[in-house]
Amino acid sequence: MDNHHSGPVETGASMDYSEHEKTYNMFIAGAKWGTMVTAVLLIAMAAGFFGGVGFLGSLIVFIVLNIAGVFLLR
Template sequence: MASEYHRGDMDIHEQTSTYHLFVMLAKWGSLALAALLIFLVLAFCTQTSFFGSLAVGVIVAVAGYFVLREHGGEDAH
């Protein structure tokens, strides 16, 4: 049975797609969680108002979007 294996002959398209989906969900999920936690901490644990906390959360989310987005170059998947 081991003689039937030939390195590099297997189609790994589905595994590659699953890996890229996992990385994308982990990346964007982490950003959403970070923005939410910053909003909640500022809203409930400091003297910052609701709208001030919301503004900081939105700023973090927008800045994170620009940092984490894929640029569409040759290296982007």
């Protein structure tokens, strides 16, 4: 038997490009905001552990840097 295909295996429905764009934009936004929050969390933890500012000081650093990140990443 000859099982070689010369064309696409499946020729299903056409792609929904608007839905693809929405998914891509949501992924990029999630990656951007998630990276920002993770970096801010690491900076706040370093300030709390090594900077000697304690829990409340690192919480303030976390909040202030998140607010700055929101304005910078818009």
